Amino acid sequence: MKKTFLKISILSLAMSIIVACSSKIEDVSPKVEGLGGDILTKQPIDTWLENTFTKPYNIEVKYRWDANEVNLGKTLTPPLLSRVQPTMEAVKAIWIDPYEAEAGADFIKKFCPKQYVLVGSREWNANGTITLGTAEGGRKVVLYAINDFDKKDVAGIKQMLHTIHHEFAHILQQNILPTPAFNQITPGTYTSNWYNVSNATALSLGYVTSYAMSDPNEDFVEVLAEMLVEGKPAFDARINAITNTAAKSAIRQKEAIVVDYLKQAYNIDFKSLQTRTQNAIIAFTK
Amino acid sequence: MKKILLYFILFQLAFTACKKAEVEPLFDESANKRATTQVDNYKKLLTGSEFGWRGEYYPDGGNGIGYSFYLKFDGSGKVSMYSDIDNFYYFANGYDKAFETTYQVKSLQKTTLIFDSYSYLHELVNPDYDGGSGQKADLELEFTSAVDNNVITLVGRKNKTEMKLTKIAKPESDLLAKGGLANIFNNTFNYANAPNFLTLVFPTGEKTDVRIDADNKQFGIYFINKSGDVDGFFSPYVTTTTGILLKTPITLYGIKFQELFWDDVKKVYYISVNNTRINLTASSKPTLPFYYALGNLFVGFNMSPNIPSQSADYKALYAKIKSNVITLSTAAPVRVISNVVLQYLPDEGVFVLIVFYTRTNPDGSLLFDGASVLYYRPTLDAKGNISFGKSYQNATLSGGQLSLGASGIVLAGIKPLTDIIETNTFQWDYDPTETKIAVLKSNGTPSITIKGALF
Known part of the structure; x- marks a missing residue:
């Protein structure tokens, strides 16, 4: 009897499956049109970007306007086509090449942000400050004011590369945390009103820039970026000019932590990296 | 056990017996497919005009200053562009040349035309010119209609810029190429x-x-x-x-x-x-008539002594106030009057007497380049006599900024002129023969005639 039950039940199950499957299969999920991103006709610059950034480093460089890549609440413009290649040449020469030479090709491939978004104008903030670069979770870097890029403008190039080194340093810092001792060097003077402080005042309080005062994480990457982009002689001259000995010593302590951090965490000789970065800036803006 | 078996069969039946209802779709194609088709159609429409399009572009919900854009779209995502913007910061080639840039037609909330790399049009969007919002223009514009494939209307996604594209023909395209715009x-x-x-x-x-x-x-x-x-x-x-x-x-x-x-x-x-x-x-x-045109066709009366037909009385008066101010200047460098203007402010309904003067350093640089500003409220009687009553406080104009208070030296020096203005009634009308010149003539004593250029 039990066997019969079993047979009947298997039969009925089989029947139901057959019946259920026999109805015409209706495609309820038709092909989605336009999947796989925008299909844009390649411009000459696209080939160059692909060969220089995408193929070797898996970095996407997006220069054509996509409102969803930037702050929707802000008024911004895409970059001039003619400024895209010079800008990215500077990025390659002054950021990627020195790191690659110092830490090996895989280092950049592993840690680099995977997407660069270029914006032509500056980003204006409600408090009157402007943003020249932003980074999101170590994956994406947005560079602003590309239209003002000028190969001969050393100050302008330094400012832009400062942004890039700054954002890249955030990625390094987020992957391997620096010593908490850094946060205790000037613990009481971090402020969200950093933009009301001049760079000179910031120096006298023990910060390399006023933005470094915004919080210890920014402070850390500002020290790293300033040292790389300004170079040792200029950086030293600026620190030595500080009259407040406590401030001077604070910046020197921060400097020592940054140098030590790169060596311990990533086995990078900071002095050599700094020299390479400086030589790259000189060669590029020649 | 039988019960279980029965329920089991019934259960199976319940699952298999339901006949699927046929749903009659409202549209033949999926929404997705239709959106893609519309993108393709608009692309075809834009690139289909052999000589391109003339765009009338009014930013800020249609309330901004208008601009024309002559656009020619090609199939590879490039657009060539002319515009009547009067100066470009980022372009060396100038507005009589076509500028080539890129565009996309994309399905966002609506089918949208995007000018996706910098061009003449972005000069209006650019926030760098006035600290944040630009001219409230748009680089993303949604298609709203296409009439007979000859006229396309679009509206900006962010600032509701109104744009109307009209197909152009060969003669217009030829004129463009010759710098016609x-x-x-x-x-x-x-x-x-x-x-x-x-x-x-x-x-x-x-x-x-x-x-x-x-x-x-x-x-x-x-x-x-x-x-x-x-x-x-x-x-x-x-x-x-x-x-x-x-x-x-x-x-x-x-x-x-x-x-x-x-x-x-x-x-x-x-x-x-x-x-x-x-x-x-x-x-x-x-x-x-003069008082109807004042505030509409012109606002200013430039009382320059250099007008060829300027009256001798006024020339003498001007020379006097100029020398008065120089003499009265106690500290170097002296104040030197360079012009006197009477201007109407239609919004306030008042006149301002603007006395321009400079103070020049020994090395030729300017210590001051501005004006003393005196306010007057006008009264007009039935016979067309106008009088000027002193109003508000005096001000100083410097570097485009107004500040309260005016130089006592200047006020004392120009007293012969302000006395006449404040104590007299005047007849004011166009000069009968000269172009863009008006005559301000006092009714009482001293009798004086002042000519001024209208602006």
């Missing part, structure tokens, strides 16, 4: 700023005053209406290869026009009514 733009500027007034006489004989403000691309036509008040029609315009195109057509005295055409030989603008041409004429004074 820049030519019209420059000629319009010179024409609008020429030292005369513009009159348009209608076929029925009515005379009207026309004002073209080339800086703000505004067209205005003024006349006296049936109730005897000054009235007008105004429209923003954009520059085309043949003249200026108004945003809204003007209907007056039985005719309607939306376009003014430039005659490059005669250097005049004209309108075309039923193929009949009516020229705008240059005239020495407006059709509107």
